[in-house]
Amino acid sequence: EKGGFDWFMRKEIYEQPQAVADTLLGRYDAEGKLTLDEIRISPEELRRINKIVIVACGTAYHAGLVAKYAIEHWTRIPCEVDIASEFRYRDPIIDPNTLVVTISQSGETADTLMAIRHAREQHAKVIAICNVNGATIPRESDAVIYTHAGPERGVASTKGYLTQVVACYLLGLYLAQVRGMKYGDEIKAITDELQKMPAAIQTMLDNDQQILDLSKDLMDDRSFFFLGRHVGYPSALEGALKLKEIAYKHAEGFPAGELKHGSIALIEQDIPVFVMVPPQGRDQLHDKVVSNIQEVRARGAKTIVLVEEGDDSVNPYADVIIRHPKASTLLQPLLAIVPLQLFACEVATLLGNDVDQPRNLAKSVTVE
Numbered sequence: 001e002k003g004g005f006d007w008f009m010r011k012e013i014y015e016q017p018q019a020v021a022d023t024l025l026g027r028y029d030a031e032g033k034l035t036l037d038e039i040r041i042s043p044e045e046l047r048r049i050n051k052i053v054i055v056a057c058g059t060a061y062h063a064g065l066v067a068k069y070a071i072e073h074w075t076r077i078p079c080e081v082d083i084a085s086e087f088r089y090r091d092p093i094i095d096p097n098t099l100v101v102t103i104s105q106s107g108e109t110a111d112t113l114m115a116i117r118h119a120r121e122q123h124a125k126v127i128a129i130c131n132v133n134g135a136t137i138p139r140e141s142d143a144v145i146y147t148h149a150g151p152e153r154g155v156a157s158t159k160g161y162l163t164q165v166v167a168c169y170l171l172g173l174y175l176a177q178v179r180g181m182k183y184g185d186e187i188k189a190i191t192d193e194l195q196k197m198p199a200a201i202q203t204m205l206d207n208d209q210q211i212l213d214l215s216k217d218l219m220d221d222r223s224f225f226f227l228g229r230h231v232g233y234p235s236a237l238e239g240a241l242k243l244k245e246i247a248y249k250h251a252e253g254f255p256a257g258e259l260k261h262g263s264i265a266l267i268e269q270d271i272p273v274f275v276m277v278p279p280q281g282r283d284q285l286h287d288k289v290v291s292n293i294q295e296v297r298a299r300g301a302k303t304i305v306l307v308e309e310g311d312d313s314v315n316p317y318a319d320v321i322i323r324h325p326k327a328s329t330l331l332q333p334l335l336a337i338v339p340l341q342l343f344a345c346e347v348a349t350l351l352g353n354d355v356d357q358p359r360n361l362a363k364s365v366t367v368e
């Protein structure tokens with residue numbers, strides 16, 4: 001049932017092009033506009049929303065962090081992201097015009113469920129993004145967007161994550177569409193570009209050999225850093241979480257610009273640092289990230305740089321270059337995370353760990 005793969009996790013990584021295609025399936029009309037029929041919240045109500053709060057745990061929280069950048073940019077609605085176990089204890093400001101978006105692969109995570117109950121007591125509308133049909137979280141929410149990723153068995157979430165990010169994009173684009181946002185052309189372009197992402201993810205997987213080789217080279221290192229800015233930052237957090245969970249390595253994700261405010265002191269000779277680079281010429285942060293790479297390299301780090309094809313600006317400062325197809329900044333997380341998932345899976349395999357059942361972890365955390 002692992003389809004010839006050694007682990008469910010690896011199988012699920014390679015299923016991602018199909019999983020993302022399935023998340024997108026049936027959500028476009030004949031003119032290429034989004035039709036999120038399952039949002040049983042009327043367009044009038046959606047137009048009244050003046051604040052969005054995304055609540056989730058772990059990997060789903062990282063999907064929420066990506067979503068914040070996209071949703072705020074496309075809808076201009078202020079959007080917060082909170083860790084579910086923190087949310088209700090901070091006495092959050094929510095009311096009937098707040099849209100609470102919860103993200104949960106399993107739909108059974110207790111922290112997230114308790115956050116939903118709290119939000120509904122305050123009369124907020126709750127939309128669940130979930131992968132499991134009829135799970136508790138969608139049942140207790142006003143509406144649900146299913147990710148349709150198919151069952152995820154590996155404890156480390158992979159296709160669950162990618163499809164959550166896609167579902168968040170669909171929600172953001174739909175809200176922008178319903179609210180008649182002035183970025184009409186941009187919304188249309190991104191809506192179209194999303195359809196090309198399964199093929200782009202497949203390209204990442206076709207180039208897996210480089211990551212498998214890199215895993216051999218780095219498997220004995222003790223500490224790993226992941227850097228990114230803007231949507232590259234949640235990708236850094238997620239890449240680090242994967243490595244912690246299954247390879248039991250010390251790994252930290254940082255906003256690349258924040259490193260020099262303290263944590264750069266940790267950089268020592270040959271420490272592997274993965275860096276996500278935004279698109280060259282189309283993103284104001286590109287050059288800043290390239291100088292962040294130079295900063296860590298100058299202090300002895302081994303730099304592993306994820307960058308789009310055709311961008312040679314990093315060549316002098318990268319020990320390893322991992323290329324991905326061109327994509328808009330906001331869609332880059334769908335590509336950047338794939339090699340990081342594979343890297344964690346392969347390092348854990350080489351170390352002899354049980355990738356699908358890592359120590360101390362359960363697939364779904366049903367206690368608070």
Ligand code: M6R
Nearest residue numbers: 058059060104105106109156157
């Ligand atoms: O089922 P959920 O999406 O609610 O689970 C949330 C987290 O427990 C989950 O993402 C966890 O962080 C994974 N093990 C990450 O790989």
